[in-house]
Amino acid sequence: MSSLWINVLIILALGAVFIISSWYISRKVSSIDEYVGGRGKLGVAFGTTSLLAFWITGNTVMAGPEAAYNDGILGALGYAALGGVAVIAFAPLAKRIHEVVPNGRTVGDFFRHRFDTKNYNLFIVLSLVWVFGFLMTQGIGGGLLLEQVFDIPYELAVILTFFIVIVYSTMGGFSSVTGLAFFQVMLILVVIVVVPPLVYLTVGVSPVYEGMQAFDLGSLDLLAPAGLLLLFAGPILGIGEVFMDNTFWQRAYAIRKDKVTQIFSLSGIGWFFVPIAVATLAFVAIGTQQAPKEVNQVAPFIAEIYGGEFASWAFLIGVWAALASSIAALLNSITSLILNDIYLKFKPKATNDQQLSFAKKLTIAIGVLGLLVSLPKITSMLQMLFFLGVVNAALIFPIMYGLFWKKLNPNMSFVAAISAIITGYIVYYSVGSLQGVVVSGYVSFLVCWVGSMLKPDNFDWKRLELAGVGQEENK
């Protein structure tokens, strides 16, 4: 049997396990709250694995080593800081969300009650663009990855992945996504914990270090400008992504209030080591002068050379589990956002059963749409993430100050977001992508802060307690 069909069979077998497990979990799901979030029910174990399963994407396992191959040690640290620091920075916000928006379901609930209509509408549009763009990059990135590294044709890889994820995430919604996350994180950890040590036991640490010194001394340089820019501008992009992504807000609402800071901090620290562990495989490539055909294939390429068939299959299972868990979490996040912030505006009296039925149909529709837009290979994952990074950075301060600072003026928040996006994209196209993100962050900060100091608001926090109350009454 060819390696193509063995790889397809591995994915089908894993998919069957996910679908059967989801069916088992979904038998207990009877309310819309359980389907789109659930409030304050997740403890340390499910909360942490749910966050890690979503945030460890196919890109984490592939682009971390790519950054290390290009920029050496600073590249690995920069990529790790991009995602890890962002989740840790969300920890105090998650605690605050529990305190000020106790009945909320989505990030839209916060925007609707904290700001005015223009801010809310702008955010819903930007949020849907962001989360749908992210879903698309997961589909495209996953298809390319499975095609380039594991010989599975692009279209077959995308269709297989989306079909399995749509089936299992439609069954039990958020409960299925978080229930399976525990198992998926364990699979991902096989790649992280087993493969790099296996490779280093074969090659040896000293030969890799000496090879890096001999062939690419710059990879050991801790003051390289490109690496330093990634190390500090990268986390700003990551923080923007996390703050505006409804997937993180869903988990902030779902995790127990007394554990929420601990869980987000632990997840951020845990995530930090995932790209670093896999990125060490890139150091082997530099030190032993083994160059892959495509730079993003460096980790599985080295794993196969020095770890053998076991390491190669472990990579396939780990990477596919990472892709499936991220796509499932995004499908559920978009469903939750559209149901809560669009459907319920038109049908505010919808019963629990009507909402549940609509949410399931919506999950299938979004999944099919995600599959269709992923088929043509429109753009690359990293390009899309940097492009959307300008929008992410523009919303950091409206969200953060909106949660903590009652003086934040909604008009200034609106002006800050719009002007940050415009100036950010001017710099993005005229200077560089990370520079565009930095400028967007600065404009967002200065307009929010200076504007609100000149014309301070006096927000009444009790208004946020009303967020999500209407939906409770419909149950």
Added chain:
Amino acid sequence: MIGWIIASIVLFIITLVSAFGTYFGLYKEEVEPKGVEPENELSLD
């Protein structure tokens, strides 16, 4: 490039200080509302 690196370091610090502002007394004039406690929980703890 050095200018962009310094600018990104300063923005990085501003962002983190703002996010963890409650621990530095940055928002001390704010009244802390109370959240609701969960009715039940799903946990492995």
